Amino acid sequence: MTAPLLAINQLAKTFHLESYQIHAVRDFTVDIWQGECLAIVGESGSGKSTVANMILGVYPPTSGQISFKGEPLGARRTKSQRRALQLVQQNPFSSINPSRRIGATLKLPLNVHDIGTKGERMARVEELLGEVGLPADYAARAPSTLSGGQCQRVAIARALASQPEMVVLDEPTSALDVLVQARVLILLNELRKKRDLTYVFITHDLAVVRNMADRVAVMKDGQLVELKPTHEIFDNPEHDYTRRLISASPVITEEERDMRNRLREGLAMEAVQ
Amino acid sequence: MKRTIRIILANPLSVIGVILIGLVVGSAILADFITPFPTHRGTVVDFTNFNQPPGWPNIMGTDLVGRDLFTRIIYAYRISLILGIVVLLLAVPLGVTVGLMAGYLGPRVRFVLMRTTEVFLSIPPLVLAMSIMGVLEPTLINGMMAVTVMWWPWYSRLVYNLTLAEREEGYVLAAEVIGASRFHIMFVEILPNCFPAILTKMTLDLGFVILIASSLSFLGLGVQPPTPDLGSMVAEGARYLPDSWWLTVFPGLAILVAVFGFNLLGDAMREVLGTHQ
Numbered sequence: 251m252t253a254p255l256l257a258i259n260q261l262a263k264t265f266h267l268e269s270y271q272i273h274a275v276r277d278f279t280v281d282i283w284q285g286e287c288l289a290i291v292g293e294s295g296s297g298k299s300t301v302a303n304m305i306l307g308v309y310p311p312t313s314g315q316i317s318f319k320g321e322p323l324g325a326r327r328t329k330s331q332r333r334a335l336q337l338v339q340q341n342p343f344s345s346i347n348p349s350r351r352i353g354a355t356l357k358l359p360l361n362v363h364d365i366g367t368k369g370e371r372m373a374r375v376e377e378l379l380g381e382v383g384l385p386a387d388y389a390a391r392a393p394s395t396l397s398g399g400q401c402q403r404v405a406i407a408r409a410l411a412s413q414p415e416m417v418v419l420d421e422p423t424s425a426l427d428v429l430v431q432a433r434v435l436i437l438l439n440e441l442r443k444k445r446d447l448t449y450v451f452i453t454h455d456l457a458v459v460r461n462m463a464d465r466v467a468v469m470k471d472g473q474l475v476e477l478k479p480t481h482e483i484f485d486n487p488e489h490d491y492t493r494r495l496i497s498a499s500p501v502i503t504e505e506e507r508d509m510r511n512r513l514r515e516g517l518a519m520e521a522v523q
Numbered sequence: 524m525k526r527t528i529r530i531i532l533a534n535p536l537s538v539i540g541v542i543l544i545g546l547v548v549g550s551a552i553l554a555d556f557i558t559p560f561p562t563h564r565g566t567v568v569d570f571t572n573f574n575q576p577p578g579w580p581n582i583m584g585t586d587l588v589g590r591d592l593f594t595r596i597i598y599a600y601r602i603s604l605i606l607g608i609v610v611l612l613l614a615v616p617l618g619v620t621v622g623l624m625a626g627y628l629g630p631r632v633r634f635v636l637m638r639t640t641e642v643f644l645s646i647p648p649l650v651l652a653m654s655i656m657g658v659l660e661p662t663l664i665n666g667m668m669a670v671t672v673m674w675w676p677w678y679s680r681l682v683y684n685l686t687l688a689e690r691e692e693g694y695v696l697a698a699e700v701i702g703a704s705r706f707h708i709m710f711v712e713i714l715p716n717c718f719p720a721i722l723t724k725m726t727l728d729l730g731f732v733i734l735i736a737s738s739l740s741f742l743g744l745g746v747q748p749p750t751p752d753l754g755s756m757v758a759e760g761a762r763y764l765p766d767s768w769w770l771t772v773f774p775g776l777a778i779l780v781a782v783f784g785f786n787l788l789g790d791a792m793r794e795v796l797g798t799h800q
Contacts, residue, residue, distance in 0.1 A: 306700050332702035345693030349715035355694075359701045405697070412701065 253320045254281035255448050256305065256416060261314035263300050263472075274300040275472045278314070282416070287442065287449040289463035289480070291456065291495065297472035298452045302418045305450065306337055333363045336414035340421040342401035346393045352379075352404055353389030359411040378407040382437060399430035403437065410441065416448040423458060435461060456499040460484065468492045527795050534794065540787025547781050551600040563590040564598040566749040577769055584769035587759070592769060596777045599751040603781065606667055606746075607732040611725055613671045618678025619721065623709040625679065626686025637683060643676040649738060656744035666745045670735055674728070681724060685717045692716075719796035726792045730785030737778050753778050 261278040264271050275297040282288050290298045304311050310325040317323065323331060339345040346355055356375045360366060366374050376386035382403040393401060402422060409417050419438065423431040435458065442449060451462055459466055459480065466483045468476040468491065476489045487493045531537045555561050559580060569589030577584045583592040625636035643651070655669040689695065690713065698708050733753075739745040740754030748755065753774045760770025 308696065308699065327702070329702055332700065335700075337697065337700045339693045339696065341693055345697050347692075347694035347712055347716070349718070350712070358698065358703060358707075362702050362704075362707075408697065408701075 252284075255284045255319060256282040256450075257315075257317040257320075258282070258301075258305070259315045259317070261301065261304060261316065262312050263297075263304060263309075264312045273472055275304070275311075278469075278472075278474050280467055280474065280477060282448060282450060284415075284448055285446055286464045287451055287462055289451045289453060289459040289466045290469060291453060291459055291466060292469035293454060293495070296469040298454075298469055299420055300472075301469075302337070302420050302450065302452050305418055306335055307332070329363060333359075333412045334415045336409040336412060336417050338402070338405050338409050338417060338419045338422045341425050342398050342405050343393075343425075345405050346396075346401050348393050350393075351389065352391050352393065352396070355393075355404065356389070356408055356411055359408060363412050365412065374411075378411055379404075381410065381441070382407045397430075398426050399434060402426060402430075402434055406434075406437065406441070410445070413445075414447070416450065418450045418452065420452045421454070422451075424453065424455060431458075438462070456484075456496060468495065530795050531791050534791065536787050537791035537794065540784055540789075540791050543780055543784030544788050547600055547784055548604065550597040551604050554594075554597045554601055557597060558591065558594040560591040560594045563594040564749075564751055574763075574767055574770075576767075583773045584767075586756075586770060587763075592756075592773055595751040595756060596753070596774060599753045599756065599774070600777065600781065602663070602746060602750060602752060603733045603736060604729075606663065606670070606736050607729045609667050610670045610674055610732050610736075611728060613667070614674035615678050615721065615725060617671075618675035618680075619682045619714070619717070621675070621679035622682025622684075623686055623713060626683045627690055627709050627713065628705065636679070640676040640679045640683075643673065644680065646673075648673040648735065652735065652739055653742065653744060656739060661744050661747055663746050663750070666736060666739060669739070669744075670732055673735075674732065677728075678721070678724070681720060682717055685720055686713055689713045689716050723789055723792045723796060726785060727789030728785075730782035730789075733785075734778060734782050 258278060258280050261275055262273070263275040264273050278297070278301060280288070290301060292298050303309055305316060307323065307325075307327045315322050318331060318334065346352075353372070353375050356378055357371055360371045360374060365371070372389070375389050379386055379388055384400060384403055384407075388396070388400075388404075393404075396404065402425075406422075422438070423434050426434060438449070439462065441447065449462070451459070453459060463480045465477065465479050467474055468483070468489065470491045476483065476487070476492045478488075483492065484496060487496055531541060550557055554564075560567075567588070567590055569585075571589065572581075572585055573589035574587055575581055575585040575589075581591045581593065583596065586592055586595065621636050621640065625633045625640070651673045652669040655672060656665065659665040659668070686709075694712060695708060698712050703712070736745055737752070737754030737757070740752045741758045743755070743758065745754060746752040756774035757771050757778075760767065760774070763770055
């Protein structure tokens with residue numbers, strides 16, 4: 251068997267505060283395979299985002315190791331490592347710099363990673379906007395003129411600009427309203443297929459997990475409590491915490507699900523047009 | 524632009540501020556054409572017409588050697604404005620760079636830069652400027668240096684606090700994940716979001732720089748005669764109070780108009796740029 255795209259081995263992170271320590275992540279081990287979508291779920295404070303930040307190299311782990319394509323990731327990432335691992339954040343209004351135009355925001359990864367010649371980059375920005383379903387003239391716009399869903403599309407385009415292999419999605423839809431959520435999820439699924447991306451999907455929304463993920467990792471108090479393919483987690487949750495997490499999420503009947511799926515197909519058609 | 528004009532017109536105080544600063548800046552720029560006595564900025568002596576009360580053609584009277592006071596005041600505005608602008612052009616980039624670095628780079632950089640800033644802030648400003656001017660020769664350039672040295676720490680503290688807030692924003696994280704340089708993150712991502720607050724403070728400060736520079740020259744530590752200066756004019760005239768009241772009252776009023784005007788304009792800026800939240 252080939253090596254996993256990202257191997258996380260016994261990862262731990264302890265934050266030292268003035269008078270006490272917080273063990274944010276403990277003994278977290280998971281292999282992420284090329285092309286899959288791994289959801290990391292858990293309640294607030296369970297260490298999901300800490301794992302994401304360590305994958306992205308925002309801060310180094312206290313102990314343990316992350317390897318990308320068999321090579322360990324150090325505290326200082328190389329340009330190509332940064333380029334391969336990208337992020338979409340939760341709050342689109344905060345993640346897009348309000349004082350820069352959309353075009354400048356999207357051009358940053360192209361400039362940093364020296365993608366294309368300088369003359370080609372503007373055309374590349376317009377292509378990226380098209381890929382996330384936004385008109386090319388949005389490049390000249392200020393972020394304040396965009397809606398939350400549109401900002402999130404810009405954030406997705408920015409993450410894709412450096413042609414990454416893996417994208418960490420840190421609750422990318424939880425700041426959006428339900429209809430917009432559905433559209434963004436459809437877009438993310440399309441892009442994943444088209445670009446053969448690997449997703450690490452961090453969320454507490456189990457309905458989203460059911461739609462997006464191939465496998466689910468359940469975290470509690472910084473530890474991995476269960477790791478299984480999505481349908482198994484929902485059909486046969488082993489751990490008590492997982493069961494409680496699933497039972498706490500809103501239940502939908504078969505009819506409701508059918509109706510929602512029909513609606514989503516409609517939206518997908520709309521998005522294509 | 525339309526929005527700016529609407530916000531300014533909505534507040535009478537802002538309108539007054541714009542008018543006062545328009546008069547101050549306009550008279551300073553057009554001084555040569557406004558006054559009938561442009562030579563009176565220098566060492567003209569006219570003992571046939573000295574120490575005259577306000578009248579015609581000397582609307583603010585004349586000084587002790589017969590020079591037109593109004594002429595002296597508008598040329599003094601020119602010097603004060605140049606001094607204020609030069610001081611801010613030196614102090615702001617320095618303070619802003621220190622503040623950005625202290626706010627964004629690690630705790631060690633922060634410790635060194637902010638403790639240094641605090642040392643400068645803890646010395647009473649006039650005392651600091653006076654001791655610098657006591658050591659150096661009292662010239663316009665040295666006056667600018669002295670005021671600059673006491674002014675930059677305010678900007679470093681302002682920008683430091685703004686940077687601490689901005690660095691928590693998602694766009695900074697996004698730039699870090701992309702792999703942008705620290706220089707890019709500080710000066711291209713964070714700095715533009717600090718501009719409204721910096722511009723507002725600069726407008727407010729222009730008045731205060733003029734006030735401090737006048738205080739220095741009032742004490743004889745600033746611009747030297749025969750260059751017209753509001754502070755030294757007040758100081759010279761003070762000995763002849765209350766009989767020759769115009770020698771102090773008009774330069775004093777001139778300082779008041781400039782400081783008050785820049786304050787009102789600064790408040791207007793705050794409203795236009797939305798810095799008040």
